[in-house]
Amino acid sequence: MANVLRIAIVDPNDATRENLKTVLLGLDTVWLEAECSRYEFFADVVEQTKPDIGLIAMDSDSEKAISLIAEVSSKAPDCTLLVSSASTDGRLILESMRAGAKEFLTEPLKDEDLATALQRVKRQQVGNSAESSVGCRVIAVGGATGGVGTSSIAVNLACSLAADESQSVALIDLDLALGDADVFLDTIPEYTLADVAQNISRLDLTLLKKSLTRHSSGVHLLPRPIQLEDGRLITSDSLRRVMDLLKTSFTHIIIDLSKSFGTLDMDAIQMADDVLMVTQLDLPCLRNVVRLMMTFDDDPSLREKVKIIVNRGGQDSGQISLKKAQETINRDIYWQIPNDYRVMVEVRNNGVPLLEQAPKAGITLSINKLADALCGKQSSDAAGGDSETKSRRWLNLWPAKSP
Ligand SMILES: Nc1ncnc2c1ncn2[C@@H]1O[C@H](COP(=O)(O)OP(=O)(O)OP(=O)(O)O)[C@@H](O)[C@H]1O
Numbered sequence: 001m002a003n004v005l006r007i008a009i010v011d012p013n014d015a016t017r018e019n020l021k022t023v024l025l026g027l028d029t030v031w032l033e034a035e036c037s038r039y040e041f042f043a044d045v046v047e048q049t050k051p052d053i054g055l056i057a058m059d060s061d062s063e064k065a066i067s068l069i070a071e072v073s074s075k076a077p078d079c080t081l082l083v084s085s086a087s088t089d090g091r092l093i094l095e096s097m098r099a100g101a102k103e104f105l106t107e108p109l110k111d112e113d114l115a116t117a118l119q120r121v122k123r124q125q126v127g128n129s130a131e132s133s134v135g136c137r138v139i140a141v142g143g144a145t146g147g148v149g150t151s152s153i154a155v156n157l158a159c160s161l162a163a164d165e166s167q168s169v170a171l172i173d174l175d176l177a178l179g180d181a182d183v184f185l186d187t188i189p190e191y192t193l194a195d196v197a198q199n200i201s202r203l204d205l206t207l208l209k210k211s212l213t214r215h216s217s218g219v220h221l222l223p224r225p226i227q228l229e230d231g232r233l234i235t236s237d238s239l240r241r242v243m244d245l246l247k248t249s250f251t252h253i254i255i256d257l258s259k260s261f262g263t264l265d266m267d268a269i270q271m272a273d274d275v276l277m278v279t280q281l282d283l284p285c286l287r288n289v290v291r292l293m294m295t296f297d298d299d300p301s302l303r304e305k306v307k308i309i310v311n312r313g314g315q316d317s318g319q320i321s322l323k324k325a326q327e328t329i330n331r332d333i334y335w336q337i338p339n340d341y342r343v344m345v346e347v348r349n350n351g352v353p354l355l356e357q358a359p360k361a362g363i364t365l366s367i368n369k370l371a372d373a374l375c376g377k378q379s380s381d382a383a384g385g386d387s388e389t390k391s392r393r394w395l396n397l398w399p400a401k402s403p
Pocket residue numbers: 143145146147148149150151152153175259311312337338339340341342344345348363
């Protein structure tokens with residue numbers, strides 16, 4: 001189960017259904033997947049949309065509502081049923097619970113009552129399902145300057161994560177003007193982030209998934225808009241709603257940030273669990289890392305989630321040492337990705353991920369291990385960075401000529 005619960009509702013009464021929708025829209029822990037105004041159709045709606053939660057408003061016809069609870073409980077046992085009624089009649093509450101309802105809510109619904117009930121449901125579902133505890137991890141990848149390898153890392157990290165069949169990965173290209181994630185994956189997407197963001201209030205999960213381009217690696221891509229001016233169609237609110245819906249279905253969302261660190265980039269950073277800050281070992285990059293970290297420092301939760309990734313380490317000359325880099329930025333280096341000009345040129349020219357082009361190359365293994373580390377999987381020679389000796393060992397493993 002993801003962080004956001006998908007809910008389907010049925011209420012033949014237009015007024016109470018509207019109130020219910022308003023309450024639901026005010027909660028960012030739920031996504032209204034489907035609404036229905038007839039009891040007769042609701043079991044089919046649940047079967048088709050497979051929500052985490054079904055909410056049945058009982059007061060239009062309590063007998064029909066009770067048989068509906070029983071029908072949905074048997075046809076869709078994974079869907080947790082909540083019921084609502086203005087009645088406090090003990091018999092009605094008992095009958096609805098016996099038929100399969102898990103929570104009884106009193107009309108008119110209040111957002112705090114619904115939020116508390118949803119929290120209980122979530123806790124139960126997390127307890128019941130092994131997969132559910134995974135949730136969705138949002139990883140934003142940004143660069144300290146242009147051309148440091150942000151997209152290379154975002155795309156290939158997405159592919160490494162998707163190689164594990166228990167994981168499902170969406171990749172969002174937020175470099176709205178010049179993003180090239182589609183080129184990295186040699187795809188011609190039908191829909192872009194602008195199309196999806198513009199229509200998000202009309203999309204359900206099935207339609208959203210159809211709007212993504214599935215790459216053979218398993219990664220689902222949401223690319224940048226085709227027309228430059230269409231970037232303006234994406235608002236903070238629509239981006240958040242796209243992410244909320246994606247979170248209900250994917251275990252990982254990777255975001256390739258733009259170098260402008262504009263409003264949408266900062267929104268994505270706020271929504272992320274991890275922010276990978278890609279840098280190289282030269283002064284302009286490290287200076288920018290310091291500047292960015294000063295901005296992020298204003299928000300302690302942000303500082304916590306930033307992880308510094310050194311890309312293209314191990315080049316022969318001219319690089320600042322890791323020790324000096326750490327002193328300059330006053331932070332540990334979370335990961336180092338070796339320089340491999342030859343493999344990266346091939347990858348780029350062929351439009352295939354590292355895992356396909358060079359599965360055994362040092363750079364591929366490094367990104368695979370980064371994926372594992374971010375998922376909390378142990379890796380013998382993981383991260384480090386706080387030991388110069390260890391870092392040297394890493395960098396010397398894959399010496400490669402710079403371009
Ligand atoms: N570890 C690496 N070793 C060698 N070359 C690399 C490595 N990582 C990236 N590159 C190369 O660096 C160049 C820039 O990479 P990429 O496009 O991923 O960077 P970016 O930060 O996304 O750039 P932009 O600012 O244009 O979005 C590409 O030619 C890529 O092949």
